[in-house]
Amino acid sequence: MAAITTADVKRLREETNAGVMDAKRALEEADGNFDKAKGILRERGVAAAAKRSERETRQGMVESYIHGGGRIGVIVEVQCETDFVARTETFRTLARDIAMQVAAMNPLALTPEEVPADHIGTVEENALLTQAFIKDNGRTIQDLVSEAVAQTGENIRVARFARFELGA
16 A cells, blocks of 8 residues: 555645545545545545435525626526535635636536437537536536535535627
């Protein structure tokens, strides 16, 4: 087994925002392999999100994003369980990233089930939650939400969004 140093744990925490003990356990389980440890943390985040998915979300925020010199505008509603979490940097960053995603990728619907039958392209490309994140193609928007759920300990969901484009 590889020796896990505090520097290793710190580096993994900085890259994933995981807790100290979670990062240490993931590194131990991955025998010091950072990529494998990130995968382990991601899987745990998805499991944690699934456990919390039935909790009610009545707080959150509406985030707006204007792009292209005012040619594209987006409004997105992201919900969580408490106003405390809605004020955290993690939550605010998530809402901002989702708004930027909508501006860049112009999804037709929130989930694959909501994509119209006459769409062009794949369902994954047209549903916001299954789109590859514009800042990291290795993750989807649902992955971002799941990671935020794991970090905050609350259920988080994208409730709705609207995208406006000048002249469209």
